[in-house]
Amino acid sequence: xxxxxxxxxxxxxxxxxxxxxxxxxxxxxxxxxxxxxxxxxxxxxxxxxxxxxxxxxxxxxxxxxxxxxxxxxxxxxxxxxxxxxxxxxxxxxxxxxxxxxxxxxxxxxxxxxxxxxxxxxxxxxxxxxxxxxxxxxxxxxxxxxxxxxxxxxxxxxxxxxxxxxxxxxxxxxxxxxxxxxxxxxxxxxxxxxxxxxxxxxxxxxxxxxxxxxxxxxxxxxxxxxxxxxxxxxxxxxxxxxxxxxxxxxxxxxxxxxxxxxxxxxxxxxxxxxxxxxxxxxxxxxxxxxxxxxxxxxxxxxxxxxxxxxxxxxxxxxxxxxxxxxxxxxxxxxxxxxxxxxxxxxxxxxxxxxxxxxxxxxxxxxxxxxxxxxxxxxxxxxxxxxxxxxxxx
Amino acid sequence: xxxxxxxxxxxxxxxxxxxxxxxxxxxxxxxxxxxxxxxxxxxxxxxxxxxxxxxxxxxxxxxxxxxxxxxxxxxxxxxxxxxxxxxxxxxxxxxxxxxxxxxxxxxxxxxxxxxxxxxxxxxxxxxxxxxxxxxxxxxxxxxxxxxxxxxxxxxxxxxxxxxxxxxxxxxxxxxxxxxxxxxxxxxxxxxxxxxxxxxxxxxxxxxxxxxxxxxxxxxxxxxxxxxxxxxxxxxxxxxxxxxxxxxxxxxxxxxxxxxxxxxxxxxxxxxxxxxxxxxxxxxxxxxxxxxxxxxxxxxxxxxxxxxxxxxxxxxxxxxxxxxxxxxxxxxxxxxxxxxxxxxxxxxxxxxxxxxxxxx
Ligand code: SF4
Numbered sequence: 001x002x003x004x005x006x007x008x009x010x011x012x013x014x015x016x017x018x019x020x021x022x023x024x025x026x027x028x029x030x031x032x033x034x035x036x037x038x039x040x041x042x043x044x045x046x047x048x049x050x051x052x053x054x055x056x057x058x059x060x061x062x063x064x065x066x067x068x069x070x071x072x073x074x075x076x077x078x079x080x081x082x083x084x085x086x087x088x089x090x091x092x093x094x095x096x097x098x099x100x101x102x103x104x105x106x107x108x109x110x111x112x113x114x115x116x117x118x119x120x121x122x123x124x125x126x127x128x129x130x131x132x133x134x135x136x137x138x139x140x141x142x143x144x145x146x147x148x149x150x151x152x153x154x155x156x157x158x159x160x161x162x163x164x165x166x167x168x169x170x171x172x173x174x175x176x177x178x179x180x181x182x183x184x185x186x187x188x189x190x191x192x193x194x195x196x197x198x199x200x201x202x203x204x205x206x207x208x209x210x211x212x213x214x215x216x217x218x219x220x221x222x223x224x225x226x227x228x229x230x231x232x233x234x235x236x237x238x239x240x241x242x243x244x245x246x247x248x249x250x251x252x253x254x255x256x257x258x259x260x261x262x263x264x265x266x267x268x269x270x271x272x273x274x275x276x277x278x279x280x281x282x283x284x285x286x287x288x289x290x291x292x293x294x295x296x297x298x299x300x301x302x303x304x305x306x307x308x309x310x311x312x313x314x315x316x317x318x319x320x321x322x323x324x325x326x327x328x329x330x331x332x333x334x335x336x337x338x339x340x341x342x343x344x345x346x347x348x349x350x351x352x353x354x355x356x357x358x359x360x361x362x363x364x365x366x367x368x369x370x371x372x373x374x375x376x377x378x379x380x381x382x383x384x385x386x387x388x389x390x391x392x
Numbered sequence: 393x394x395x396x397x398x399x400x401x402x403x404x405x406x407x408x409x410x411x412x413x414x415x416x417x418x419x420x421x422x423x424x425x426x427x428x429x430x431x432x433x434x435x436x437x438x439x440x441x442x443x444x445x446x447x448x449x450x451x452x453x454x455x456x457x458x459x460x461x462x463x464x465x466x467x468x469x470x471x472x473x474x475x476x477x478x479x480x481x482x483x484x485x486x487x488x489x490x491x492x493x494x495x496x497x498x499x500x501x502x503x504x505x506x507x508x509x510x511x512x513x514x515x516x517x518x519x520x521x522x523x524x525x526x527x528x529x530x531x532x533x534x535x536x537x538x539x540x541x542x543x544x545x546x547x548x549x550x551x552x553x554x555x556x557x558x559x560x561x562x563x564x565x566x567x568x569x570x571x572x573x574x575x576x577x578x579x580x581x582x583x584x585x586x587x588x589x590x591x592x593x594x595x596x597x598x599x600x601x602x603x604x605x606x607x608x609x610x611x612x613x614x615x616x617x618x619x620x621x622x623x624x625x626x627x628x629x630x631x632x633x634x635x636x637x638x639x640x641x642x643x644x645x646x647x648x649x650x651x652x653x654x655x656x657x658x659x660x661x662x663x664x665x666x667x668x669x670x671x672x673x674x675x676x677x678x679x680x681x682x683x684x685x686x687x688x689x690x691x692x693x694x695x696x697x698x699x700x701x702x703x704x705x706x707x708x709x710x711x712x713x714x715x716x717x718x719x720x721x722x723x724x725x726x727x728x729x730x731x732x733x734x735x736x737x738x739x740x741x742x743x744x745x746x747x748x749x750x751x
Contacts, residue, residue, distance in 0.1 A: 073462075101435075125747055134562075134563070135561045135562065135563075136561065137540060137563035137565070138564070138565025159538060159539065159540035160539075160540055161538075163540065163543060163544070163546075164544075164547075166547045167543035168542060169547075170543055170547050170556040170557075170558065171543070172547075173555065173556070173557050173648070174556045174557045174561070178557065178648075179552065179555050179557050179558070179647055179648050180557045180558060181552050181558060181647075183552075184552040184553045184555070184558035185558050207560045207567075208564070209560050209562055210560045210561060210562030211559055211560035211561045211562060211568075212557060212558070212561070213560045214560060219565070228642075250420075287644060297659065342623040371652075
């Protein structure tokens, strides 16, 4: 990036921050703050271990320093500006989740457009929120568009603040479905054992009440109902797609489903050995389909620095936006995260890496060379390193 | 001082009883009170059979032996001892309160000297986080525990069924059977006992305990829990560990218990995180950070001098014991397998993997 481009972006970030109305996170003064300045040196270094006391008010600091990126810590400390974690004196930490298009299995980097990547990310976000709200019952969630390739969720419920890394990793594994084991999921219960029977039989059930078990049960019932609704040969063919299920087993499993549908509904999956194998495969399907592919180290790190909502992302010129929970469906990052400051005027840029881009509801195709473009597009291209500032 | 205090000496009320009686630990130790012998027995039993031994028939002696035991553990100050001791206190307490709670519900004891579930939960600040599914607390057979406290206590438990992912977590609560709730309480005891250890022990208390401390050190040495292998020869690894290492090198995902087994094994034979990551042949930039993190994490749970690698029995129960060979028949622990293999190998033919990496 050329010096004039850097100076331009820094200046315009400053204009943005002077107008912006930022709500800092709760307990801002107990957190560590960090930022990356607009420097020319190749290795970008973060200035960190700052406290609010060092920075003054966040708004003043941003308008004065006009940093390229701004972060605050998930953790709260006795002394947030101490230079080592040990000296900081950890008190508590929000639980933070990061969904990044780069880590999504459904995204093919280099093939999917930016808009497609963000759409996949939003799907993953919905899955994540379902776990956090339905399973974990969290109430204090802040959903944030990261300004880059994904979303963050900050959980601030009292009950999770003191959790250590190990416990947080259990939460990560939960939403990712890691370590989910069919045998551990099903409850084994001794049944029978009444007079005349020497040893009680064992009944394996999936609890229908919630968790992965409830999800698995839901998926099993959906599949069972679809199979029972289709004709026999189609159902058998579908069943034989599972490993280890031949025609015979498939027919047996299907018969068992038909005769024991009520049992299945109640969670008893031990209706036939062949069906247990099918159920096992369905559980794997559910994990694959429902897990939320979050970035593990972000969540387990109780000292993590995360982008400040309301700040600008120096690698895109987009705003890091808090999203109201009920506006999530309507939220379009490529429109709603375009900062107002950059809307309404054109600037000249020298495009070094042409291509096609959708932004602010428009689709732009541009070649290398000097162009006059809407400022938000110019800022986006320059921040991404695909253009330099041109002469006005 | 009540018998209840002697049975559960880690409880706050027990500690208060000791304080109220104005007993000076230094005096107890200096005059060679029977509590010293019983205190030593607590710790030795922890090492020998994972319990705290037979209680002394005098309540006072039994109760005082607890602070003595903590002092002994603190002076020796070996992670493996502290850990085993805390586990043993917890195991014995668990056995006692499990019996006691079963009999109180039957007899509806009102003597005031038996522990109730309510008291047990209150002791560990769990009462407001645990809700009986139906009926009064003492009579329920299923409980709902808030996820935060559940994780605090269950995240360190060994076994897939304790993993949150395998629990029907619903609206922030985890359902548990009564026996499972008591296992969480055992863990709470373990954490309570371990907290604050090692204590700073004044000389007036430490000096008279010289013989007991020496005896404990000797027992530790005999059990050979702190030996140092520090030789890395993958060809001599037990079959289970070779198989796990193979899977990692092929880039396959391992379950937590498997990851734990191989990492604690490699740690126990003296490898650093960097060396482990290198041995795993993880592509730089791809998964390296995660591996490093997980490795560090597992190392944090263990220590190089500690026998934390799962035993063959545990490996077998998780399906991690594969390709057993003749040597496997003679041993009961993968570490023992490896040591035996090292002992038998011709010294000249053994090359440490780390040395071959340097060239
Ligand atoms: S017997 Fe023990 S050492 Fe041998 S493979 Fe099984 S777990 Fe490993």
